[in-house]
Amino acid sequence: MSIRKIGIIYRKELLDLLRDRRTVITSIVLPILLYPLIMIGFSSMLMRQESKLAAGRMRIYLVDEANNADSHLLRDSLAAMPNFELHPLERPDRLPYHDGRLDLSLRQRLDEEFYQAVVVIPALPADSLEGRYPRYTVQVFYNSADELSSMAGDQVEEVLLNAEASLVSKRLPPEDVEAGILEAVLLQRHTVATQKAMLGFLIGRLLPYFLILLTISSGAVISSDLVAGEKERGTLETLLVSAASRNEIVLGKFFTVITFSLISVLMNIFSMFFSIRHMASQISSQQGVPFTLDQVPLLSFGLVLLTMIPLVMFFAGLLLSISAYSRNMREANTYLSPLMIVAMMMSLLTMLPGMQMNLGFAFVPILNIAMLFKEIMLNPAALNPLWVIITIGSTLLLDVLVLALTVKLFNSESVLFRVEEEKSLKFWGRHRRNIFSTGLAFAFFFGVLLLLFYLGGRWQATNLARGLVQTQFFIILLPAYLLMRIAKVNIKQELRFRLPSPSGVVSVMLMVVPAYILSVGMMQLIDLVWPMPPEYIDMIQRAVRMDSLSLWGVLLVLAVAPGFCEEFFLRGYIYRAFRKYGPWPAIVISGALFGALHLDLFRLLPATLMGIYFGYLLWRTGSIWAPILAHILHNATAVLLDRFVVGSPLGNALIHDDGFAWWVYPASAVLLAGLLISFRRLNPPPDNQTDILEEV
Amino acid sequence: MIEVKGLTKTFRRKSGENLVAVDNLSFQVNKGEIVSLLGVNGAGKTTTMRMLSTVLRPTSGTATLEGCDIRTQPGEVRRRLGFLSGDTGLYPRLKAREVITYFGRLYDVPDATIARRITELAEFLDMGEFLDRKVDFLSTGMKQKVSIARSIIHDPPVMIFDEPTAGLDILTAANIVGFIRKCREEGKCVVFSTHIMREAERIADRIVVIHRGRLLAEGTLEALRDDTGMTDLDDIFIEFVNRMKDEGEKVVGDEY
Numbered sequence: 001m002s003i004r005k006i007g008i009i010y011r012k013e014l015l016d017l018l019r020d021r022r023t024v025i026t027s028i029v030l031p032i033l034l035y036p037l038i039m040i041g042f043s044s045m046l047m048r049q050e051s052k053l054a055a056g057r058m059r060i061y062l063v064d065e066a067n068n069a070d071s072h073l074l075r076d077s078l079a080a081m082p083n084f085e086l087h088p089l090e091r092p093d094r095l096p097y098h099d100g101r102l103d104l105s106l107r108q109r110l111d112e113e114f115y116q117a118v119v120v121i122p123a124l125p126a127d128s129l130e131g132r133y134p135r136y137t138v139q140v141f142y143n144s145a146d147e148l149s150s151m152a153g154d155q156v157e158e159v160l161l162n163a164e165a166s167l168v169s170k171r172l173p174p175e176d177v178e179a180g181i182l183e184a185v186l187l188q189r190h191t192v193a194t195q196k197a198m199l200g201f202l203i204g205r206l207l208p209y210f211l212i213l214l215t216i217s218s219g220a221v222i223s224s225d226l227v228a229g230e231k232e233r234g235t236l237e238t239l240l241v242s243a244a245s246r247n248e249i250v251l252g253k254f255f256t257v258i259t260f261s262l263i264s265v266l267m268n269i270f271s272m273f274f275s276i277r278h279m280a281s282q283i284s285s286q287q288g289v290p291f292t293l294d295q296v297p298l299l300s301f302g303l304v305l306l307t308m309i310p311l312v313m314f315f316a317g318l319l320l321s322i323s324a325y326s327r328n329m330r331e332a333n334t335y336l337s338p339l340m341i342v343a344m345m346m347s348l349l350t351m352l353p354g355m356q357m358n359l360g361f362a363f364v365p366i367l368n369i370a371m372l373f374k375e376i377m378l379n380p381a382a383l384n385p386l387w388v389i390i391t392i393g394s395t396l397l398l399d400v401l402v403l404a405l406t407v408k409l410f411n412s413e414s415v416l417f418r419v420e421e422e423k424s425l426k427f428w429g430r431h432r433r434n435i436f437s438t439g440l441a442f443a444f445f446f447g448v449l450l451l452l453f454y455l456g457g458r459w460q461a462t463n464l465a466r467g468l469v470q471t472q473f474f475i476i477l478l479p480a481y482l483l484m485r486i487a488k489v490n491i492k493q494e495l496r497f498r499l500p501s502p503s504g505v506v507s508v509m510l511m512v513v514p515a516y517i518l519s520v521g522m523m524q525l526i527d528l529v530w531p532m533p534p535e536y537i538d539m540i541q542r543a544v545r546m547d548s549l550s551l552w553g554v555l556l557v558l559a560v561a562p563g564f565c566e567e568f569f570l571r572g573y574i575y576r577a578f579r580k581y582g583p584w585p586a587i588v589i590s591g592a593l594f595g596a597l598h599l600d601l602f603r604l605l606p607a608t609l610m611g612i613y614f615g616y617l618l619w620r621t622g623s624i625w626a627p628i629l630a631h632i633l634h635n636a637t638a639v640l641l642d643r644f645v646v647g648s649p650l651g652n653a654l655i656h657d658d659g660f661a662w663w664v665y666p667a668s669a670v671l672l673a674g675l676l677i678s679f680r681r682l683n684p685p686p687d688n689q690t691d692i693l694e695e696v
Numbered sequence: 697m698i699e700v701k702g703l704t705k706t707f708r709r710k711s712g713e714n715l716v717a718v719d720n721l722s723f724q725v726n727k728g729e730i731v732s733l734l735g736v737n738g739a740g741k742t743t744t745m746r747m748l749s750t751v752l753r754p755t756s757g758t759a760t761l762e763g764c765d766i767r768t769q770p771g772e773v774r775r776r777l778g779f780l781s782g783d784t785g786l787y788p789r790l791k792a793r794e795v796i797t798y799f800g801r802l803y804d805v806p807d808a809t810i811a812r813r814i815t816e817l818a819e820f821l822d823m824g825e826f827l828d829r830k831v832d833f834l835s836t837g838m839k840q841k842v843s844i845a846r847s848i849i850h851d852p853p854v855m856i857f858d859e860p861t862a863g864l865d866i867l868t869a870a871n872i873v874g875f876i877r878k879c880r881e882e883g884k885c886v887v888f889s890t891h892i893m894r895e896a897e898r899i900a901d902r903i904v905v906i907h908r909g910r911l912l913a914e915g916t917l918e919a920l921r922d923d924t925g926m927t928d929l930d931d932i933f934i935e936f937v938n939r940m941k942d943e944g945e946k947v948v949g950d951e952y
Binding site: 005009012015019020233234236237238244413 | 746750751753771774779783794798803804830846
C-alpha cells in the first residue's frame with residue numbers, strides 16, 4: 001500500500017466533490033445559513049410569545065368571603081390591573097371553597113383555562129375578630145401547567161403584596177413607624193433566565209443533535225457518490241483495473257468522507273459559535289443586561305470538535321460500507337435513511353430532561369458521544385475521565401471495525417458486482433426449495449419477534465408456565481417447522497438431526513457448568529455497567545422458581561421446551577439460512593438473533609454470547625442435538641441450582657447474595673477454555689464442502 | 697503475452713443453483729497479435745475479461761500476463777494492462793486532462809511523462825480542443841477518445857478491450873478499430889471481445905469462439921473456414937454451436 005496513491009485518490013475525490021454543487025451546499029453553505037436563521041427564529045418567537053403572554057387578558061375569579069373594608073382594598077387593587085377581568089362570586093350563598101380545597105367545578109374551569117386564577121379571601125375565624133389587626137390567609141389557585149395561568153399567579157401575587165403594603169401603612173400611621181422597620185431589606189430581582197435557559201438549551205441540547213445530524217447527512221451525500229455513484233456512472237471498474245489496490249482506494253475515499261464531514265462540522269461549530277455570540281451581544285444591548293462571552297465557552301467548542309473526530313470516522317466507515325454494498329445511489333440513499341434515523345434518535349435522547357452521562361451510556365455508540373457533547377457544553381467540571389476514555393476508546397475500536405468491514409466489502413466481488421436478481425414474494429413458485437434465503441430468514445425472524453411481543457406476552461401474563469410452553473411451541477417452533485414442511489425441505493438432513501459423536505456429547509455435558517457460571521458472571525458484569533432495577537431481578541427470580549409446579553414441571557417448562565424449540569428455530573432454520581456465508585457468519589448471526597429473541601436489553605449480550613456458543617457446538621459436532629442438549633442442560637442448571645444448592649452448605653461456600661464467589665469465575669473460565677480446546681481437537685468441522693461463499 | 701490456462705468461474709445464485717460462466721477456458725495471445733474473443737451475449741466474454749483484469753477472481757485455473765499470474769500478482773498484472781470497454785467510465789465533473797492525469801498517476805507515471813504523452817495522444821486522437829473541457833460536456837465520440845487515452849497513458853504491453861465498440865456510431869467505432877490496430881503495430885498483445893462477427897473478421901489475427909463459457913473453436917479465420925467448409929463467419933459460428941449440441945454434452949447453467 002502506498003501513501004502516495006492514497007493521496008492521489010484523496011486529492012482527486014476532493015476536487016471531484018468540490019465541483020459538485022450539492023456537496024458544497026450541504027456541507028458548507030447550509031451550516032453558514034442555518035444557525036443565524038435558527039437563532040433569529042428562536043429568539044424572535046420566544047420574545048413574541050412572552051410579550052403576548054404578559055399582555056394577555058386574564059380572568060380572575062374572586063371569592064371574597066371576608067367581605068370587609070380590608071378585603072375590598074385587596075379586591076380594588078386587583079380590579080385596577082388593566083389586563084385582569086375580575087369575576088366575583090356567582091352565588092354568594094354558596095361558597096365554592098371549603099377547608100382549603102376548591103370545589104370540583106371551579107377546579108375544572110381552571111383546568112379548562114377558562115379562569116386563569118382563583119383568589120380566595122376567607123372569612124376570619126370568630127376568635128381572631130377580637131384583635132384589632134386581623135390576618136388574612138389569601139389563597140391563590142392557578143394552573144402551573146398553563147403558561148398564562150402561571151403568569152396570572154405571579155401577577156396576582158405581586159398585586160396582593162403591593163396591596164398588603166398599603167394595608168400595613170394604613171394600619172401604621174407613617175408618623176409612628178419608618179418604613180425601614182417593617183422592611184429592612186428591599187429585594188429587587190432581575191432575571192435573564194429565559195435568555196440563559198435558551199442559550200443552555202441551544203448549546204447543550206440542540207448542539208449534539210444538530211452536529212450529529214449534519215455530520216451524517218453531509219457524510220451520506222458524499223459517500224453515496226463515492227462508491228455507489230461510481231458504480232452508477234460505470235467508473236468503478238475502470239478504477240479497479242487501474243494500478244491502485246483496493247485498500248488504497250478504500251482509504252483514499254475514507255479520508256475524503258472524513259475531510260468533508262469535518263469541514264461540515266467545523267462550519268457548523270463556527271457558524272453556531274458566531275451566531276450565539278451575535279445573539280448574546282444583541283440581548284445585552286437590548287436589555288442592558290451584561291452578557292459576556294464567558295457563557296459561550298470557546299474551549300468547549302474546541303473539545304467538542306476533538307471528540308467529533310472518532311465519530312466522524314465511524315460514520316465515514318459505515319456510510320462507505322453501505323455505499324459499497326449498494327448498486328446505485330438511489331439504493332444507497334434508501335439504505336442510509338434507517339441509519340440516519342437511528343443516529344437521530346440517539347442524539348435526540350440527549351434532549352430528554354435529566355439525561356446525564358453515566359458508565360452505561362459510555363458504552364452505547366453515537367449516544368455516548370452525544371452525551372459527551374452535552375456534558376462538555378453544560379457541565380465540563382463533572383465529567384468523569386473514565387467515561388471519556390470509554391467513549392472515545394470504544395468509538396475508536398468501532399472505527400477500526402467498520403474500516404475493516406469496508407475493506408472486506410471492497411474485496412468481495414459478489415458485493416461490488418451485485419446484480420439485481422429476480423425477486424418475488426411468491427417463494428412457493430419457481431424457487432420452491434429456497435426458503436433459506438437471507439431476506440426470508442430475516443423477515444421470518446421479525447415476524448416471530450412480533451408474535452412474541454404481542455401474543456407471547458399476553459399468554460404469559462395469564463398463566464406464566466402454560467404461556468411459556470405455548471410461546472415455545474406455537475410461536476418459536478411451529479411456524480419454522482410448518483415453513484419447512486410446506487416447502488418440502490428434508491428437515492432431518494438440512495437441520496442436521498443426526499447423532500453427535502460420543503466425545504462431543506461428553507464435552508457438551510462437561511462444559512455446561514462452567515459455561516453457566518460464566519453466563520451468570522456476564523449478567524453481573526452487565527449489572528455493574530447498566531444497573532438492573534430490583535423489580536427486574538425479582539421478576540427473573542420468580543420466573544425461575546415457579547412455585548406452583550413440581551420440579552419436573554419446571555424443568556419441562558424452563559429447560560426442555562425452550563432448549564428444543566429455540567434451537568430448532570435458531571440453530572436449525574436461521575443457522576441454515578445463513579450457512580451460505582460461511583460458518584462464522586452463521587454462528588454470529590444466529591447468536592445475535594437468539595439474543596434479540598429474549599426481548600430484554602439486559603440479557604441481549606449474555607444471550608447473544610450463549611447463542612454463539614451453541615452455534616459453535618453445532619458447527620463443530622455437525623449435529624443440532626449438541627446445542628439442544630447444551631441449551632436444555634444450561635437452563636436446567638439454573639433451575640436446579642436455585643432449588644438445591646442455594647442455601648445448602650455447598651451453596652453458602654460458593655454463592656454469595658448476588659452471585660458466585662469471585663474465584664469461581666476465573667476457575668470456570670480456565671476450565672471452559674481447557675474443555676473447549678479439547679472439544680475443538682476432537683471435533684473437526686465435518687464438511688467444508690458447504691462453505692462456498694455466495695457469488696453473483 | 698497472455699496465457700490462459702483452464703480458467704473457470706462459477707457464480708452461485710441466491711436460489712442455490714450454480715452458474716458456470718466460464719468453463720475451463722484456455723488460449724494464448726502473443727506479442728503483436730490481435731485475438732478476438734467471439735461469442736453471443738452471455739457467453740462469458742465479460743467474465744473472462746474481468747478475470748484477466750483481476751477484477752474478478754477465478755474459481756479455478758489461472759492466466760498469466762507478461763509472466764505475471766492473475767491470482768498471485770494482481771497488482772503487477774494491472775500495472776501491465778490497459779483496459780477499455782464500451783461504456784467509457786469517466787468522471788463527469790473532471791476535465792479530460794484531469795481524468796487522464798489521474799489514471800497516469802495511479803500507474804506511477806511521472807508527471808512530466810504524463811504531460812508529454814497527453815500531448816502526443818491529443819495529436820493522434822485529435823482531441824486538443826476539448827482536452828480542458830469537463831467530461832460532462834463532451835460528445836460520446838469525444839468521451840471515447842478520452843477513454844482511449846486514459847487506457848494507454850502508462851503504455852502497457854497488454855491491451856484488453858471489452859466490447860469496445862458496443863453502442864458507438866460508425867465513426868467512433870472506426871476510431872477504436874484504428875486504435876486497436878495501432879496497438880498491434882506498437883507490438884502490444886491485444887485481446888478484444890465482441891459479439892459482432894464482422895468486427896472479428898476485420899481486425900482479428902486469430903479468433904477464439906466461446907459459447908456458454910466454453911471454448912468452441914480457436915484459430916485464424918482461414919483455419920476456421922477450412923475446418924467448417926464455410927466462408928461466412930456467421931455460418932461458421934452457428935456450425936460450431938450446432939456441433940456442441942450434437943455432442944450431446946450437458947451444458948451447465950442457464951440460458952444467459
